[in-house]
Each structure stands twice: as C-alpha cells, then as structure tokens.
Amino acid sequence: MRTPLSLAVAQPECVPYDVGANAAAHAALVRAADARVVVFPELSLTGYELDAPVFATHDARLAPLVEACAATGAVALVGAPVGDAGRAYLGMLAVDGDGAQVAYRKMFLTGAEAARFAAGDEPAVVDVDGWRLGLAICKDTGVAAHAACTVALGVDCYLAGVLEAPDDAAVPDERARLVAATHGVWVATASFAGNSGSRYPRSAGGSGVWRPDGTPVARAGAEPGEVVRATLS
Secondary structure, three states: OOOOEEEEEEOOOOOOOOHHHHHHHHHHHHHHHOOOEEEOOOOOOOOOOOOOOOOOOOOHHHHHHHHHHHHHOOEEEEEEEEEEOOEEEEEEEEEEOOEEEEEEEOOOOOHHHHOOOOOOOOOOEEEEOOEEEEEEEHHHHHOHHHHHHHHOOOOOEEEEEEOOOHHHOOHHHHHHHHHHHHHOOEEEEEEOEOOOOOOOOOOEOOOEEEOOOOOEEEEOOOOOOOEEEEEEO
8 A cells, every 4th residue: 555645836936037036945945845755836936937948957056956855855846937948948857866857858848938948748657655646837837738648647636836826826726636636636836926037027836735535634825935745545
C-alpha cells in the first residue's frame, strides 16, 4: 500500500527575468512547505515574460532550489522556458536533490505564446513514491481532451502551474472542480500571485488542492509568498 503523499502549491514572489532571485524564492517556499511535492506556477522561474531566454537544466542559478530539495526530500515542479532541438517550449521542470530535468512541455498555447514557442506533443506523468502525477500548464487545464489524455495514462493527481488575471480568479477553481468530478482524481493548481511580469503586473493567486469529488481541501489567498499543503491518501 502506498504511503500518503504530502503535496503543496506555492505562490512565489517574482522578479521578472531574474532567475537567481526567483530560484531563491522557490527554495524558501520549498523549505517552508514541508511537503514531498511542491508545485509552482507557469513560467515561475522567469515570470511571464515570453522573450525570456530558454533555460538549461544544468543552470547554476538553480543551485539554491536543488539544495532546498536535497535538504527536505522534496520534488519541486517549476515553470520555465526550455529548449530542445532548436525549438523553444513552455516547460515544467522537475527539480530534486540531484538536479533538474524537463518533465513536461505545454501542449495548448495562446496566440502570443505560439509566436515564440512550439507546442508540446504529448501528455506527461511523473511518479513520486508510487503516486502518478499528471502534468499541465495553464491553458491545458481548459482543454477537456488534455485532462482526458493525461488521466488515461493512469494518474492519481492532475497538477498544473497556471497564471490568471485578477478578473479571472475563479477560473482555476472551476477547471479543477470539473477535472476532479469528471475523472475522479485529485487536482492541484499553483497560480501566480502579485507581479508575474510585464503582461500581468497583477495576478490572481488562489492556488489550491481539490479532492477527487471536486471539493477543495486547501486554498491560498491572493498574495505572493503563500504556500498551502494537503495530504493525498
């Protein structure tokens, strides 16, 4: 039988384009979360700046986050622009005490994103202690086929890093409830709060974790620096 999984969703303070400062902020929240898995928003390491340089998984600026994961035994799922074979993607990195690797590439892009980034071509799952965690980034969560294809891989939880304007603060909750109720899986969403870059000087926050029946078990407010935790069992 699997042990319960401690999971946190985080709303880091963001300095647009400053990977070093943002990695340090991520590290502090990983240490504060006391969780096995910590999820961060879309493009959390750079802010939502679509012209930010693509990010190498061996970048030395990730060192504080790798160290925090090593100290706490956490896996951090963080947002960053990544490159592969000369193409740029909106990516999700899985960071642990051994370093970072690209875990997922966003499949469904907005118009502005598509001008810079290629779309990922397949859903992805990471396995942590026997828990299968399906990955999503922002617009993916609003595409029914994305959740269906991801859940079909045999996931226990659907995790997303997102960014919403304050006027759309209700969107992550609506989408999370729908995915949970439709597929009977846990859902966790890490949503940017505060300044997330020049396109979104204000963002909605409201990160949370929802049970498989669609009821929320943990919710953050609208301020940056918040982290909330739940235990999946």
